[in-house]
Amino acid sequence: MAWSGEMRKGVVELCVLALLDDGPAYGYQIAQRLALHPSLSMKESTLYLLLARLQKEGLVAVEMRASERGPKRRYFSLNADGRARLKGMASFWGEMREDVGAVIGGETS
Amino acid sequence: MTFGTERIDTAHIEKAIAQLEQSLRASGYDLDEMGSIAQGAREHVEELIANDPSVSESELIAFINGFSDPEIAASPQPPANEHGLTGMFALASALVGIAIMIAAFLSADPDLGGALMLLGTLLGGGLACVLGFLSRRSQTGKIAIAMGAALWLCLFVFLAVP
Missing domain, CATH: 1.10.12 (Lyase 2-enoyl-coa Hydratase; Chain  A, domain 2)
Structure with a gap:
């Protein structure tokens, strides 16, 4: 459904930043973690575009690491600017969630 | 791999x-x-x-x-008219260059005419080409490049003709 994709786009950056706040992760790992939550599951290509944009904006650092099994992996980690962005986005999301809930619930202020 | x-x-x-x-x-x-x-x-x-x-x-x-087929659209490419202002300056430079060239042709003094021709080509043609190149994505930029090149061509033709 096109509208669900549109709605997801707005919050997926917040979710990826939040996942990276738990520690460095590589693309496949992030995709797997997001896939655990069906409403957040997105195309892998979308995830890589988003990671590239976060890197371009200086919010995440990238490091190549060897793995015990499988190929070398590109690990993404949150830097200070990324954490600040996450804090701002999380705060705004909280306000938005309350406001949307109020509107949907028919409450008036 | x-x-x-x-x-x-x-x-x-x-x-x-x-x-x-x-x-x-x-x-x-x-x-x-x-x-x-x-x-x-x-x-x-x-x-x-x-x-x-x-x-x-x-x-x-x-x-x-x-x-x-990513769900995020491609970053918007700069629109063709983004460099419109630079293109306009390029076009203006080319027009000034042409005006100076016309003045050079009309000048009765050969020394003054030669100096004007050089000025028209270097200033008008040169600026038109440089600014036109910077704004080559816009229509005015393309036109300015053509006009600037024409000015330079004029200079070379007149230098070549004895």
Whole structure:
């Protein structure tokens, strides 16, 4: 459904930043973690575009690491600017969630 | 690359990734975006093979093809008229150059005419070409380049004619 994709786009950056706040992760790992939550599951290509944009904006650092099994992996980690962005986005999301809930619930202020 | 296995032909995977890159380019993604997606596709293919050695080549190719349609639109390319102001300056420079050239032709004094011709070409033609090149994506920029080049051509023709 096109509208669900549109709605997801707005919050997926917040979710990826939040996942990276738990520690460095590589693309496949992030995709797997997001896939655990069906409403957040997105195309892998979308995830890589988003990671590239976060890197371009200086919010995440990238490091190549060897793995015990499988190929070398590109690990993404949150830097200070990324954490600040996450804090701002999380705060705004909280306000938005309350406001949307109020509107949907028919409450008036 | 670690794609190659007994059942998976590296060349087929590379071909699928090359086709993915072409498709992304055609959809308006720039080189950085295209590179990130293609690199992501490679990484995922490697992970899929590492996690499931029984994965088939056709499954991997179908997976790579799925990368060709991201849910996030390509970064907007600068519109053609973004450099409109620079293009206008380029065009204005070319017109000033032409005016100086006309004055040079009409001048009765050959020394003054020569100096004006040089000035018109260097100042008008030169600026028109430089600014036109900077704004080459706009229509005015293209026209300015043509006019600037014409001014230079005029100078060379007059220098060549004894």
